[in-house]
Amino acid sequence: xxxxxxxxxxxxxxxxxxxxxxxxxxxxxxxxxxxxxxxxxxxxxxxxxxxxxxxxxxxxxxxxxxxxxxxxxxxxxxxxxxxxxxxxxxxxxxxxxxxxxxxxxxxxxxxxxxxxxxxxxxxxxxxxxxxxxxxxxxxxxxxxxxxxxxxxxxxxxxxxxxxxxxxxxxxxxxxxxxxxxxxxxxxxxxxxxxxxxxxxxxxxxxxxxxxxxxxxxxxxxxxxxxxxxxx
Amino acid sequence: xxxxxxxxxxxxxxxxxxxxxxxxxxxxxxxxxxxxxxxxxxxxxxxxxxxxxxxxxxxxxxxxxxxxxxxxxxxxxxxxxxxxxxxxxxxxxxxxxxxxxxxxxxxxxxxxxxxxxxxxxxxxxxxxxxxxxxxxxxxxxxxxxxxxxxxxxxxxxxxxxxxxxxxxxxxxxxxxxxxxxxxxxxxxxxxxxxxxxxxxxxxxxxxxxxxxxxxxxxxxxxxxxxxxxxxxxxxxxxxxxxxxxxxxxxxxxxxxxxxxxxxxxxxxxxxxxxxxxxxxxxxxxxxxxxxxxxxxxxxxxxxxxxxxxxxxxxxxxxxxxxxxxxxxxxxxxxxxxxxxxxxxxxxxxxxxxxxxxxxxxxxxxxxxxxxxxxxxxxxxxxxxxxxxxxxxxxxxxxxxxxxxxxxxxxxxxxxxxxxxxxxxxxxxxxxxxxxxxxxxx
Numbered sequence: 001x002x003x004x005x006x007x008x009x010x011x012x013x014x015x016x017x018x019x020x021x022x023x024x025x026x027x028x029x030x031x032x033x034x035x036x037x038x039x040x041x042x043x044x045x046x047x048x049x050x051x052x053x054x055x056x057x058x059x060x061x062x063x064x065x066x067x068x069x070x071x072x073x074x075x076x077x078x079x080x081x082x083x084x085x086x087x088x089x090x091x092x093x094x095x096x097x098x099x100x101x102x103x104x105x106x107x108x109x110x111x112x113x114x115x116x117x118x119x120x121x122x123x124x125x126x127x128x129x130x131x132x133x134x135x136x137x138x139x140x141x142x143x144x145x146x147x148x149x150x151x152x153x154x155x156x157x158x159x160x161x162x163x164x165x166x167x168x169x170x171x172x173x174x175x176x177x178x179x180x181x182x183x184x185x186x187x188x189x190x191x192x193x194x195x196x197x198x199x200x201x202x203x204x205x206x207x208x209x210x211x212x213x214x215x216x217x218x219x220x221x222x223x224x225x226x227x228x229x230x231x
Numbered sequence: 232x233x234x235x236x237x238x239x240x241x242x243x244x245x246x247x248x249x250x251x252x253x254x255x256x257x258x259x260x261x262x263x264x265x266x267x268x269x270x271x272x273x274x275x276x277x278x279x280x281x282x283x284x285x286x287x288x289x290x291x292x293x294x295x296x297x298x299x300x301x302x303x304x305x306x307x308x309x310x311x312x313x314x315x316x317x318x319x320x321x322x323x324x325x326x327x328x329x330x331x332x333x334x335x336x337x338x339x340x341x342x343x344x345x346x347x348x349x350x351x352x353x354x355x356x357x358x359x360x361x362x363x364x365x366x367x368x369x370x371x372x373x374x375x376x377x378x379x380x381x382x383x384x385x386x387x388x389x390x391x392x393x394x395x396x397x398x399x400x401x402x403x404x405x406x407x408x409x410x411x412x413x414x415x416x417x418x419x420x421x422x423x424x425x426x427x428x429x430x431x432x433x434x435x436x437x438x439x440x441x442x443x444x445x446x447x448x449x450x451x452x453x454x455x456x457x458x459x460x461x462x463x464x465x466x467x468x469x470x471x472x473x474x475x476x477x478x479x480x481x482x483x484x485x486x487x488x489x490x491x492x493x494x495x496x497x498x499x500x501x502x503x504x505x506x507x508x509x510x511x512x513x514x515x516x517x518x519x520x521x522x523x524x525x526x527x528x529x530x531x532x533x534x535x536x537x538x539x540x541x542x543x544x545x546x547x548x549x550x551x552x553x554x555x556x557x558x559x560x561x562x563x564x565x566x567x568x569x570x571x572x573x574x575x576x577x578x579x580x581x582x583x584x585x586x587x588x589x590x591x592x593x594x595x596x597x598x599x600x601x602x603x604x605x606x607x608x609x610x611x612x613x614x615x616x617x618x619x620x621x622x623x624x625x626x627x628x629x630x631x632x633x634x635x636x637x638x639x640x641x642x643x644x645x646x647x648x649x650x651x652x653x654x655x656x657x658x659x660x661x662x663x664x665x666x667x668x669x670x671x672x
Contacts, residue, residue: 102460102486193532220480
């Protein structure tokens with residue numbers, strides 16, 4: 001996957017680049033509006049991470065540019081402003097998703113993958129994500145172990161998906177809670193449920209004789225251990 | 232006591248104090264005048280008698296209706312006229328009488344004559360009693376006049392003051408509009424208006440600065456927070472030992488809390504700025520149900536028994552995001568401060584939303600908990616902004632919220648200002664279906 005990152009904050013841009021490079025993605029950084037335009041005209045990207053507040057222009061204007069130039073990349077808006085009209089305007093102008101600073105890199109990754117999947121599917125709803133004996137149907141929210149239907153809840157499905165996307169990453173309980181319950185619900189209280197959900201998921205996979213890929217990282221969270229190279 | 236009443240009262244008191252003094256003065260002046268004019272008249276009578284004597288005419292016993300007494304005396308006294316006053320008690324009339332005698336001495340043909348006449352004059356008591364009678368009516372008239380005109384004039388004079396008062400009462404920092412005062416030609420009111428204008432303008436300006444600062448500060452903090460957040464995540468992915476993992480976890484928790492506080496403060500700022508105005512009616516019942524289902528896990532963890540009465544087709548004019556935050560905050564409070572195996576009840580009707588839960592008695596007055604960072608239990612793992620956000624959302628949307636505690640039950644009651652509209656539509660109800668499988672084994 002090829003990504004263009006529009007972010008004027010150097011340290012944050014470094015974190016994003018660091019994270020995605022280790023996923024094996026090709027990342028390019030454009031700290032300004034004009035640089036981004038140049039790159040978008042010359043190259044094609046699967047996804048664009050767009051900070052809405054740039055030193056030399058508004059991200060919404062760049063969205064219009066992307067639309068006018070018929071650029072097919074998926075766009076994920078990053079904003080420091082949790083402003084609603086930005087969100088609505090952004091989504092109306094053609095952005096695919098919206099994330100508010102500060103965010104978990106694993107969450108950013110999951111959203112990016114979702115956009116990428118949707119773009120790649122091109123309207124075809126059914127897609128199977130598979131890893132070894134595990135396969136997930138993102139349209140029906142069904143999971144299978146060796147072809148056998150796994151009896152899991154919607155939240156457990158989302159959790160498994162989150163693990164699969166962020167393989168070999170330490171996922172903190174906070175990141176998982178934010179992913180499953182959103183920003184506005186009380187994540188501090190949700191931390192206990194993360195433990196419950198992970199426990200249930202492991203037990204259910206185990207029931208169908210699946211491998212236990214989920215490691216507990218003491219004090220931090222969980223990690224989906226995968227032997228293979230990154231996606 | 233009203234200003235006009237106070238002034239009237241004082242004026243009347245002063246009048247009552249000054250009147251006796253003025254009475255003494257008038258009494259003395261009236262009595263003096265009567266006495267003098269009487270003496271003058273009688274001296275004139277004596278003179279006329281003396282002229283008759285000079286002319287050799289036998290004087291009549293009564294001259295100008297005055298009884299005259301003429302005596303020959305030996306020598307001329309030092310004073311040509313002598314006045315004497317007699318006071319005595321008149322038994323028939325049963326009152327004091329005052330007789331005034333005027334004796335004049337004349338030298339006629341080498342003889343000295345004493346011509347004397349007398350008259351009764353009005354005694355002092357009579358004058359006083361007359362004055363007292365008049366006084367009663369006089370005071371009544373003056374008091375009535377003062378009270379009446381005082382009211383009329385005060386209405387006229389104080390009208391600009393009343394306007395100023397009205398302006399100040401309606402003044403709100405949120406309105407951002409500067410106060411305009413009516414013109415007045417009263418110096419004191421001019422000063423008051425000038426001072427109030429200066430003060431309120433300054434308050435509006437300062438409030439604006441403060442809000443701008445807190446909003447900017449919150450925004451500026453987001454990016455550094457995002458940097459720390461991402462770096463910690465990357466750090467967690469490096470080979471670390473258990474101690475380091477615990478340190479990172481604590482940091483992540485602290486940052487999460489910081490992010491939450493920051494977001495809540497920003498939300499409060501935006502509510503103040505009326506950024507969530509809407510003309511739309513949202514389906515409050517759907518939002519309520521979906522929020523309840525979000526909290527299913529937590530409810531089960533605390534083993535609460537839930538009583539849920541959510542009416543269908545409840546529409547409220549409120550921004551959907553705010554509606555969700557409102558219900559979510561009420562519910563999370565009701566769960567967090569609940570006791571294990573406690574009760575939780577959610578009732579939504581067309582007119583109100585009531586969330587009540589069992590719990591320990593609040594340490595502070597229930598209404599105080601709407602203040603920012605005010606927590607009933609300071610150690611609780613919350614940031615203490617939930618209820619103030621609830622209050623603010625209600626204020627912005629003209630909803631009325633009350634918090635009561637009675638017999639171990641905490642109740643938060645939100646009344647929708649206008650009776651929420653009932654829109655009859657095709658029964659394509661997309662009720663939130665409870666995910667029955669979320670049960671935690």
